[in-house]
Amino acid sequence: MVRGVVDSYKFTSIPELNAVLANYNVTDDRGHKGSTMFAKKGLLYWALDKNGNKAGIPIKASSLYGSPTLKKLEAKFEINRDRRKSYKELLRNSINRVMKTKASPAGFQQALTSKGIDVIFRKNEQGRLYGVTFIDHNTRSVFNGSDLGKAYSANALNQWFLQSKFTNEKNESTLLTSIFLIVQNLTKSNWICYMITKIILHFILSFMNILYVFSHPL
Known part of the structure; x- marks a missing residue:
């Protein structure tokens, strides 16, 4: 499996490779900086449990089929930089189509996943996004967002x-107000009007989410 990923996907760093390997519950590890293994450019491959934590006993890169050692991977990084260039614009176009519609991080991921593109977000302890990686399984190309351009x-x-959150909240507030006024004229009761409005809005938003998912087929 590791050999298949290494041979077919176009990655240019260990983190990019790990982004793909995570789909198969595998990761590689150079050890801590300052460790003997890191200094000697050693590399281990670990199985991951359902929570993404390392499990079991690691395997040396040199013991795996094809010997995907760090030295071989570094040579592949340079080759892959050229191999993936022709696919950069295709990926940007796919992302741009999704970004025409405002979306949450989860909605953004879902829309791109439906197009065969995985999005991996990296966040700090405060929940702020500090890194993003795109895996285009259609072309088997891996890019960090910044490699695609500043906008990504x-x-x-x-x-x-x-901005998407602000826009969506503003649109929902406008929609809620419009429905409230219509129902108020019909019921002449603010409490009943409020409850009916909430129910109607819930169904409208649910229907809109369903339409959005179906409008982004594979």
């Missing part, structure tokens, strides 16, 4: 998500 960097996407 973690910082730019973080701002876009905040």
